Amino acid sequence: MLLVVGLGIFAPFVEKNLSGAGWQADGSQSVQVRELAQQHFGGNASHAIQVVVHSDTAPLTEGQGPQILERVASELKADPRIAQVVAPQPGATLSADGKTAIVLASAGADTNEMVRAATDLKGPLSALSTDAVSVNPTGSSVLWSDFNAANLEAMLTSEMLSWPVTLAILVIAFGTLVAAGLPLLLTLAGLVASAGALVLINEIVPVSIWAMNFAMMFSLALGIDYALFLVVRYRAARFGHGVSPREAIAQTMDTAGKAVLLSGATVLISLSAVMLVPSPSFRSMAGGIMLSVVFVLAATLTLLPLVLVKLDKRINALALPWARVGEHRSPAFERWGQRLWKRPFAWGAAALAILIALSIPLAGLKTAMPSIAVLPSDANARVGYDQVKQAFGPGAPGTLQIITPSSAASQAQQVLAADAGIAGAMPPVAATDDSGLSLIAAIPKLDPSDPSLSATVDRLRSDLPDGTLVGGAAVENLDLKTQLDTSTPIVIAVVLLLGFALLLVALRAPLIALIGTVVSLLSTAAAFGVARLVFQDGIGANLFGFEPQGFLDAWAPVFFFAMIFAIAMDYTVFLLSSAKEHWERSGDPKEAMIGAVAHSGRVIFAAGGVMVAVFFTFALSGPLPPKEMGVILGVAVLLDTFLIRLILLPVALRLAGRAAWACPTWLARILPNISFAHD
Numbered sequence: 099m100l101l102v103v104g105l106g107i108f109a110p111f112v113e114k115n116l117s118g119a120g121w122q123a124d125g126s127q128s129v130q131v132r133e134l135a136q137q138h139f140g141g142n143a144s145h146a147i148q149v150v151v152h153s154d155t156a157p158l159t160e161g162q163g164p165q166i167l168e169r170v171a172s173e174l175k176a177d178p179r180i181a182q183v184v185a186p187q188p189g190a191t192l193s194a195d196g197k198t199a200i201v202l203a204s205a206g207a208d209t210n211e212m213v214r215a216a217t218d219l220k221g222p223l224s225a226l227s228t229d230a231v232s233v234n235p236t237g238s239s240v241l242w243s244d245f246n247a248a249n250l251e252a253m254l255t256s257e258m259l260s261w262p263v264t265l266a267i268l269v270i271a272f273g274t275l276v277a278a279g280l281p282l283l284l285t286l287a288g289l290v291a292s293a294g295a296l297v298l299i300n301e302i303v304p305v306s307i308w309a310m311n312f313a314m315m316f317s318l319a320l321g322i323d324y325a326l327f328l329v330v331r332y333r334a335a336r337f338g339h340g341v342s343p344r345e346a347i348a349q350t351m352d353t354a355g356k357a358v359l360l361s362g363a364t365v366l367i368s369l370s371a372v373m374l375v376p377s378p379s380f381r382s383m384a385g386g387i388m389l390s391v392v393f394v395l396a397a398t399l400t401l402l403p404l405v406l407v408k409l410d411k412r413i414n415a416l417a418l419p420w421a422r423v424g425e426h427r428s429p430a431f432e433r434w435g436q437r438l439w440k441r442p443f444a445w446g447a448a449a450l451a452i453l454i455a456l457s458i459p460l461a462g463l464k465t466a467m468p469s470i471a472v473l474p475s476d477a478n479a480r481v482g483y484d485q486v487k488q489a490f491g492p493g494a495p496g497t498l499q500i501i502t503p504s505s506a507a508s509q510a511q512q513v514l515a516a517d518a519g520i521a522g523a524m525p526p527v528a529a530t531d532d533s534g535l536s537l538i539a540a541i542p543k544l545d546p547s548d549p550s551l552s553a554t555v556d557r558l559r560s561d562l563p564d565g566t567l568v569g570g571a572a573v574e575n576l577d578l579k580t581q582l583d584t585s586t587p588i589v590i591a592v593v594l595l596l597g598f599a600l601l602l603v604a605l606r607a608p609l610i611a612l613i614g615t616v617v618s619l620l621s622t623a624a625a626f627g628v629a630r631l632v633f634q635d636g637i638g639a640n641l642f643g644f645e646p647q648g649f650l651d652a653w654a655p656v657f658f659f660a661m662i663f664a665i666a667m668d669y670t671v672f673l674l675s676s677a678k679e680h681w682e683r684s685g686d687p688k689e690a691m692i693g694a695v696a697h698s699g700r701v702i703f704a705a706g707g708v709m710v711a712v713f714f715t716f717a718l719s720g721p722l723p724p725k726e727m728g729v730i731l732g733v734a735v736l737l738d739t740f741l742i743r744l745i746l747l748p749v750a751l752r753l754a755g756r757a758a759w760a761c762p763t764w765l766a767r768i769l770p771n772i773s774f775a776h777d
Contacts, residue, residue: 105294131569236482309386496546706739
């Protein structure tokens with residue numbers, strides 16, 4: 099409690115302090131270009147702020163135009179994070195008709211600080227608009243600022259929707275209001291502590307605001323899972339078997355406590371693989387979720403047992419008429435287990451057919467980095483983006499930055515002039531110091547979100563003189579996409595290997611550990627198959643209220659795979675630890691399978707219902723990425739809960755029989771002896 103209170107002091111600052119940038123591939127050409135541009139070209143880098151001033155009637159050289167341009171420049175110069183302000187240049191940043199101008203605010207700080215600068219400046223700058231002249235900041239820093247604002251609003255809305263739904267499901271599952279409230283309080287304690295910790299960590303290394311957003315959602319789901327498992331087990335021991343509170347909590351921690359610890363370890367191991375992606379945003383998101391899981395796990399294994407013992411009989415206060423407070427072995431799920439035991443092939447084949455059918459669309463899945471369409475249509479960055487496209491051409495919002503040795507600048511210009519994908523290029527600009535470098539701005543013919551732009555960039559990198567680097571905000575997205583395509587298979591392989599290893603250690607049973615790992619891939623494949631239909635093909639776009647991009651965001655496969663696999667293995671540990679407990683007691687494969695379904699089925703059912711409710715609330719509000727997260731994770735949990743953990747995995751136990759729990763002698767000597775049966 100002292101830790102929660104101590105860290106909770108810093109929690110209210112999480113929204114203000116955390117950053118919104120970091121979507122880059124460290125070490126890539128584009129990141130090198132951005133760093134060189136900031137260092138040697140007065141901050142004229144990809145994270146500079148562009149202020150678009152537009153008039154529908156007269157040129158900006160007349161009427162209110164000059165005055166508004168002067169006010170924009172004054173507003174920008176007053177911010178210490180702006181290195182310099184470059185007025186509109188005819189033929190470059192002033193349109194031919196004079197009605198659209200771009201005031202460039204060069205970056206005097208890193209990407210994270212420039213996102214904060216955009217957040218501070220966009221309000222005062224927009225306020226300079228009049229009936230005749232509009233002012234709209236745009237550029238990558240403003241885009242992330244706008245997106246973070248829309249994303250935060252969506253997350254808060256979703257949280258407000260999910261809490262009452264979650265409480266209702268928990269009341270139905272527990273039958274008492276007090277017991278139902280415990281998981282929510284536990285999760286809140288973990289979230290408060292993790293939010294405060296992220297604020298402190300941000301003082302050392304930048305942490306993305308996305309880390310807190312994902313941590314909120316993931317911790318709510320997992321914290322309820324863990325609390326459900328412990329509370330059900332404690333009530334069964336205390337009120338079902340009539341043992342003392344001390345013995346009840348001992349039984350609970352020796353059985354369900356071990357399962358929760360191993361489950362939490364599985365989640366942490368799965369998410370740790372995302373750290374292999376060399377991108378600050380991915381690493382901080384994974385790190386933020388892992389930190390929140392650690393705090394929720396710590397609260398579950400320390401704070402919750404104390405609360406259970408202190409409340410004791412009062413945990414059943416405000417009971418509902420149907421409450422069976424001491425029931426652990428569910429008669430309904432025991433009947434379900436018996437049904438699966440009698441007809442394993444029929445039920446297993448049906449579940450497998452559904453999962454395979456939903457997985458088929460995965461074959462045509464396309465990925466790309468998010469386009470401007472992820473922003474609301476009235477966001478500053480999107481309005482300014484559209485005005486730049488209209489005035490300067492479709493590729494103008496994604497201007498390429500080419501940094502080349504000054505001695506090769508003329509040759510670089512010739513290559514750009516001859517390239518079919520370049521609409522035009524500005525004259526080389528020499529560095530502000532003696533670095534011997536020149537910067538050329540080139541406008542491509544394609545929209546920045548067009549996947550075909552990558553062919554132009556690849557061609558330029560091949561044809562331009564040696565020592566020349568190609569970058570820009572659009573290229574940073576392309577380089578990150580390339581890095582994700584490379585990292586995703588590695589992350590998936592590492593997650594699968596580590597997940598299998600942990601199950602093997604926990605269960606000491608190679609066959610069922612392998613089956614438990616492999617079947618987790620089925621719900622993942624089916625979820626991404628559904629994602630292709632919804633987000634790429636646009637089926638249900640009106641229902642969820644989004645504009646389809648024709649592809650799935652490139653960061654989704656690697657990140658959501660780790661999250662889905664973590665949740666799937668979470669349920670796997672719950673079910674198989676219960677099965678192993680019954681196997682250790684009886685040595686009977688039938689009792690191990692049916693007993694596991696009877697004892698853990700209700701908890702898995704309720705926990706799955708809570709997770710589905712939490713995730714799908716994110717699909718109903720906000721910009722596109724949270725919708726992707728909500729739909730993909732919601733579908734994955736829905737399928738994993740009801741088709742895999744409550745059908746396929748029990749069927750696998752039935753068909754494997756005694757072989758499911760066999761372990762070679764040589765392997766048994768190596769593995770630690772972990773028992774789930776309380777003596």
